[in-house]
Amino acid sequence: MTEQAAAKLLKVLEKTVSNNPEDQKQALDYLAAAGTENFSIFVQCLSLILRTQQCQSFVRQAAGLQLKNALAAKDIETKHMYLQRWLSLPVNERTEVKGNVLATLGTEPSRPSIAAQCVSAIACAELPTGLWPDVIGILMTNVTNVASGEMLKESSLETLGYVCQDIEAKVLEQQANDILTAIVHGMRKEETSIHVRLAATNALLNSLEFTKRNFSNEQERNIIMQVACETTQSNDLKVKVAALQGLSRIVSLYYGYMDAYMANALFPITIQAIKSEESEVAMQGMEFWSTVAEVEIDLAMEAEEAEEKTQAPENTSRHYMKGACQHLCPILLENMAKHDDDDDDDDWSTSKAAGVCVMLMAQCVGDTILENVMPFLHHIASNDWKYKEAAILAFASVLDGPDRSKLLPLIQQAMPALIDSMQHPKVQVRDTVAFALGRVIESCPDIVNDVSVLESFLPALSTGLTQEPRVAANVCWALVSLVKTAYESATAKGTDASGQPETFNLSQVFGPMITELIKVTDRTDGNQSNLRIAAYEALMELINNSPKDCYSVVQNTTLLMLKKLEQILNMEAAATSANDKAQLLDLQALLCATLQSVVRKMRAEDLPRAGEHIMNGLLQIMARTAVSGLTRNVMEEALIAVSTLIETLGKGFAPYMESLKPYLLRGLGNHEESQVCGAAVGVVTDLCRALEKDIVPHLDQIVELLLGSLQSPRLNRDVKVQIISSFGDIALAIEDQFERYVEVVMRVLGEAQTAAYVSNPDDLDQIDYVDSLRDAILSTYTGIFQGSRPADETNAECVAKARQAISRFAGPMCEMITKCCEMEPVPPSESLMSTASGLIGDLVVLYGSEILPLLNNDKVNNMLNRGRKGKTSKARSVAGWASKEIRKAMNKGQQGQTVDFSFKS
Known part of the structure; x- marks a missing residue:
């Protein structure tokens, strides 16, 4: 039976490399069906073909690839399904497959070994469960x-x-x-x-x-x-590079053991590597010292935190980088000047690796870097463009680390030469100057208050926006740094109730800056070096950081964005090539993101009129997306923009609900694109907060889709956490009308509670996921509680009615609270402690001493004690309040009827 199936499968595998696309399709369809219909025979046949040396090499490879793909997957849920499918096979069948793939090792004529991947896939499936030891x-x-x-x-x-x-x-x-x-x-x-x-x-x-x-x-x-x-001394380049990579990983993981090896082995080996003419070797030598710097930067931060707590740090820095600085700097700086005339902006190179290493060194050793770099900076005036560019990059690289007071004179001295260099004939020089100007602003924000500097600085940036895409993109980033810094400086001097300053140093040039950036978004070469994206991001930041006296510019920008949106939609309708359509979709996404910034900045009195135009534009985008089926990230950005509009319009958004609803429902059902579904869930949450009970007529379909999404194996688990949390917002919004959904939501919460445990305390992703899931469950319980609480807390009858209504949920709530308070294997995050503490306080306020048997225990008390000492003020205040309410209830011993705290559907 297996041999006959293998013979047939052999012929199918031969067709997977056929020149006839139809043959290929039929072969792949057959393979997909074979793996589903009889997995056992399928994997046995594949492993047999893989092992058979008489088969052609490409067929054996195809068999191995199919076998590996049937055993391993990147998607977590698919991976788990494949694991269970494999482990469900009889032992003798698994043993046969394992024997075949092991016997294949060493018999393949080609590299790399596909059998190695198959053996690994099976080993990774079986070893964790104690199989195949x-x-x-x-x-x-x-x-x-x-x-x-x-x-x-x-x-x-x-x-x-x-x-x-x-x-x-x-x-x-x-x-x-x-x-x-x-x-x-x-x-x-x-x-x-x-x-x-x-x-x-x-x-x-x-x-x-x-x-x-x-x-x-x-x-x-x-x-x-x-x-x-x-x-590392191998004559083979690949071996040498891999060995140097290993040293970088070793120093990252085992820094504390390196004393015995650093001076006599690691230092000379890596210095020799950096001096190598082979760029791959040189870059790995630099990577080693970049890693040392990163480790020592982290250790310095740990030492500062330990000092604040008057504790000894767990690990201490050996300051290798400080000792190596004087030896490394000259070599790295020379490497920064190693350019080819045709260097591509996107290619990682020796000069870029050296620049990053110098930058990390500066962050690590602080002022020490200056004495080692200063002699090289005279090359800023060099006629050799390579050394000029390297000196400018070195200047930019050392701006983060040394004391600001020591940097300011250096910056003031260098600024005229930098600005003049924006006219240099070499694009590489101008590109690095634009980057350096942004770094200057970030490192010394006081410079935005120097009028004389701005008078020369701003024209240089304006010129840069018209230059090559790589230069203009860096200028966009420099403008973002400039505007943010100016806004923060103005804010520090004082704001009104809105939190905005009246004006800032860039108010007079704010309009022209916006105009110039909009021109950049229209450049025909805007897709190069991510220039168009950089320009739109700069526009968003300029709008976000605009003072009150620039509001008219923000208004005009709204109109411009809506016109551009209309133009792009017309262009998309006429576009024929896939590439053109893709670029136009990216543009729509960027415009949606820019509209989000505009909406957040608009005044309340202008929003209704502008909101109608904005919403119409967003609806057009969503309609086009629904028809074409092409979304990229357009639908996500459009839905996020809708959320922003909902937040600002509040109940004024109600007239748009019927128009929005089809696209919202489509988004909620989009399990293939988790970001889109997540954005749609965010819209639901915002609608509940804005419309409150006015959302009720639309909820049945929404809740049905939310529940269906929770069952989808394709939807990202983080979006499912978001969905669970959204039920709390729904409950809070519609209050007593949530009764129609209580039974099914409580069942969902029960299932989520069962899944909310950490099985592997070493898996940081799992820890974060479980913590967020527990937070979502408690947030939903809180929403149900708040939505059911008494409307009039002074009315005894009203309070009694609410107590009886909430009593159905109090038991599961307390059970989940206690679970969230457990410190093992991993303590709860401060966010989770805040949510749990808030619900504890709410329950105690309503039920007094009657609820204490479910809440007054060691786990809860330990969590509240931890919360009161937390880092965030929210955790401290909420935990303190909950503890106070428990003490009050204990002292008061409130009398009243006994309440049954068990859930009844």
Whole structure:
């Protein structure tokens, strides 16, 4: 049976590379159906074809690819489904497949090994559950056995690398010795095969996460470091680069152990690398020191935090970067001048890597950087454009780190030369000058108050906006820095009740700046260097940071944006090529984002009239998107713009509900594009807050779609958290009318409570997700509570009625609160503590001592104590209030009828 199926599958696999598109389609359709109809036979046949050396190479590769894709997936839910499907196979069938893929290692004529990926996929599925415990040992033996051939050793090391990359570190900790034995054996200088050494070096890079125990053992650490350092001296470029990458990863993970190796090994190796004529090698040497700087910057921040708490820091800096600064700077600065005339702006290069390293060094060593860089800055006046550009970049790179008082004289001295350089014939120089001007403003914001500087600064930026896209894009960024800084400076001097300053230093040129940026958005080359995006982002920031005396410009900008929107919609209708349509969709998204800024800035009295035009434009965009089926991020931005309009118009948005509703419902049902669905859920939340009970006529369809979205396997889980939270907003908005949805929502909350637990305390993503899910559940309970609370808290009958109504939910609420108060395995975030504390206080205020048996326990009290000492004022104040209410209830011993706190549908 299997052999017959394999023979048929073999012919299908041959057609996957056919020149006939129809043959390819039929083959792929057959493969998809075969994997679904009989997964067991499918994977057995694929593994058999993969193993059979008599099959053509491309067919074996195709079989291996199909097998790997049937076992592994990036999407979390699909990955889980594939895992369960594989583990549900009988043991003998899984054993057969594993035997076939293992036997394939070393027999493939091509690189890289597809069998290695298949073995890794199965190992990653089985090892976490304790299955296939001998696979690591088998792979190690393949590498260390003197009888093993080059291809077997190489593919086995590739497999180990894949496994180390894709599996949770803790799963492999017990087998770290076997893995490192294989890797070290493959990396030895005695190994004659470059392919084996490269596979071993890449595997080392992936294995470092779970070798902490080995690094804590001096003898083992010395062996690893010796072989890692020796491998950097390989004559093969790929091996050398991979080994240097490994050193960067080692210093990142095990910085505290590097004292014994830094001076005698790591420093000379990396200095030699930076001096290399091979750019890939030089950049990895720079990456090592950039990593050292990043680690030491983090350690400095930890030390400051520890000092604030009068504690000793857990880890201390060895200040390697400060010691290396004087030796590194001259080499890095020379590298910054290594340009080719045709350097592409988007390409990562030696000069850019050197600039980043100098920038991180400046942040790390502070004032020390200046004495090492100052001699190089005289090249700003050089006639050699490469050195001129490098000196300007070096100047920009050291502006974040040293004391501002020491930077200001340097900036004042350099500014005239920088501004003159905006006329330099080389685009690379002008591009770097534009970047440097933005850095100057960020580093020394006081410069915006110097009128003489602005008089020369602003014309230079205006000129830059008309230059090449890469220059103009950096000028847009510089303008953003300038306007933000000017606005913050004006705000610091005083604002009115709206929080806006009356004027700022750029008011006279604000209108022309907006006009110039709008011109940039119309440039025919605006798609290069992300210029059009940069211009729109600058427009948004200018509007967001505009003072009151620039309001007329904001009004005019609204009209201009609406006209541009109309033009783009007409252009889209006439566009024929996919590329043109894609660009126009991107433009629509940018315009929607700009309209969001405009709406937020408009005055209340102008909004109704402008809002109608804005809403009509947004509806046109959504209508076009619905018809064409092409959304990119247009629908998301349009819905976010609608949300902004709802926030500002409040109940005045009601006339647009019927027009909006079809597109809102479409967005809520869009499970393929989670961002669109999430934006639609955000609109629902804003509608509830704005319209309150006026939203009721539209809710049945909305709630039905929200519930359906929660069941969708395709929808991102973070959007599902957002949906759960939205039920609280609905309950708060419609109050007693939420009764029609209570039963189903309580069932949803119950299911969510069951899922809201941390199974792996080392998985930071899972911790954040569970915390946000719990916060959403409690927020919804809070919304239900607030929506059901007594309308008149002085009316005893009204209060009694509310107490009885809410009592149905109080039990599940308290159960969830207690769960959220648990400190193990991970304590709740401050946001979650605030939400939990608020609900605790609400319940105690309403029920007094009657609720205390459910809430007055060690878990709740410990959480409230932690909240009262929290970092955020909200956590402290809400936890303090809840604790106070509990004490009042305990002291008062409020009398009243006993309430049944169990949920009844």
